Amino acid sequence: MMKVYLDNNATTAIDPRVAKMMLAQFLDGPTNASSQHAFGRRSRSHLDAAMEAIGSYLGTRLDEPSGARLIITSGGTESNYQALTGLSDQGLLVLSRIEHPSILATAGWLEQRGRSLRWLEVDQDGLIRMDQLEAMISAEGHDIALVSLMAANNETGVIQPMSQASEICRQAGIPLHVDATQTVGKLPLNLRDSGISAMTFTAHKFHGPAGVGGLWLAPQVKVEPVFHGGEQQLETRPGTEPVALVVAMAEALKLAVNEMAQSTRHCRMLRDRLENGLLERHPELIVQGKVHDRLPGTSSISFLKTDRQSMLMALDMAGIACSSGSACSSGSSPPSHVLTAMSRPETEIESTLRFGVSKFSTIEEINLAIDSISNAYNKLRKKTCVDN
Numbered sequence: 001m002m003k004v005y006l007d008n009n010a011t012t013a014i015d016p017r018v019a020k021m022m023l024a025q026f027l028d029g030p031t032n033a034s035s036q037h038a039f040g041r042r043s044r045s046h047l048d049a050a051m052e053a054i055g056s057y058l059g060t061r062l063d064e065p066s067g068a069r070l071i072i073t074s075g076g077t078e079s080n081y082q083a084l085t086g087l088s089d090q091g092l093l094v095l096s097r098i099e100h101p102s103i104l105a106t107a108g109w110l111e112q113r114g115r116s117l118r119w120l121e122v123d124q125d126g127l128i129r130m131d132q133l134e135a136m137i138s139a140e141g142h143d144i145a146l147v148s149l150m151a152a153n154n155e156t157g158v159i160q161p162m163s164q165a166s167e168i169c170r171q172a173g174i175p176l177h178v179d180a181t182q183t184v185g186k187l188p189l190n191l192r193d194s195g196i197s198a199m200t201f202t203a204h205k206f207h208g209p210a211g212v213g214g215l216w217l218a219p220q221v222k223v224e225p226v227f228h229g230g231e232q233q234l235e236t237r238p239g240t241e242p243v244a245l246v247v248a249m250a251e252a253l254k255l256a257v258n259e260m261a262q263s264t265r266h267c268r269m270l271r272d273r274l275e276n277g278l279l280e281r282h283p284e285l286i287v288q289g290k291v292h293d294r295l296p297g298t299s300s301i302s303f304l305k306t307d308r309q310s311m312l313m314a315l316d317m318a319g320i321a322c323s324s325g326s327a328c329s330s331g332s333s334p335p336s337h338v339l340t341a342m343s344r345p346e347t348e349i350e351s352t353l354r355f356g357v358s359k360f361s362t363i364e365e366i367n368l369a370i371d372s373i374s375n376a377y378n379k380l381r382k383k384t385c386v387d388n
């Protein structure tokens with residue numbers, strides 16, 4: 001049976017060109033970039049070159065004295081944790097209701113320890129309310145220590161108004177952390193002129209390896225370490241740097257940026273084909289967030305009168321991999337906090353699946369997915385109707 005992977009918001013397949021480069025780096029010898037011998041110096045030069053390359057593909061320089069910095073982390077969760085816990089230690093934290101669980105859980109943990117949180121709502125199509133950010137800053141601006149918002153939502157794909165958020169925060173002199181985990185490598189980015197203070201990203205969302213990511217810091221922005229140890233990364237993230245992973249992340253980002261126009265066209269074409277193919281057969285389906293700009297490959301579809309978990313399992317049996325929300329919560333699959341924040345009706349929240357295509361997805365796969373999804377929907381919808 002042909003297997004079709006449509007869960008690219010959870011993680012992407014590593015690009016074979018990246019895997020090859022990473023293997024070569026792994027086989028290159030011992031790599032501790034802090035060692036003072038020739039092996040160490042060689043690793044350091046590979047690491048520095050990869051970091052510089054990452055900076056340039058993000059539109060920022062990392063070699064200026066007191067300039068922007070890149071902290072290498074284990075991925076989005078760690079970067080988000082360090083941003084929330086380390087960019088400020090008192091004052092209000094402003095977040096949106098649709099942030100990733102790695103932000104929400106960290107904020108909840110901080111709240112238990114006395115930090116106060118303020119929440120931005122979203123409209124019914126999943127766009128964060130910038131009017132509320134403005135109002136909040138007018139009312140409590142002096143007490144706000146940090147605003148943390150996502151650049152695009154991982155469930156609906158809705159692209160959030162980050163330039164507007166950064167302008168509002170810049171005018172008020174409030175730091176803005178952006179969780180750009182779903183947009184780096186997918187949308188153009190020029191960090192130097194972005195006005196944001198810190199940004200999270202992770203390699204496995206753009207066909208790089210899992211287990212490595214970054215927290216970019218604008219010039220003069222200081223962050224506390226999450227843990228303590230050696231002097232690596234100016235003591236803000238101690239531990240031996242994973243040189244091969246960083247080299248692979250640089251390569252993956254290079255490919256993603258250089259091939260962005262082509263990948264965007266391809267993903268949008270396939271995503272639209274999937275949505276239109278399903279809507280032609282089932283006009284009653286609801287595509288969440290469709291009125292807003294969305295990530296080119298993401299589609300969140302409500303299959304009314306079905307249960308998302310049964311649909312997910314039926315599709316898995318048919319060889320189609322998708323998701324019923326954020327991958328981090330797919331085990332227990334509680335109702336989506338994103339759709340809940342969008343005030344979608346229960347029937348939609350209960351029946352929504354997320355599909356994500358990538359540059360490796362093909363028309364044949366999408367055609368097969370349309371048939372399989374449509375069949376599963378027909379069966380499960382009928383069953384629900386009969387049962388009721």
Ligand SMILES: Cc1ncc(COP(=O)(O)O)c(C=O)c1O
Binds near residue numbers: 078102152202213
């Ligand atoms: C928006 C967003 N933030 C953070 C993360 C966490 O990233 P990681 O899996 O690299 O820890 C994800 C992963 O799904 C995400 O989609």
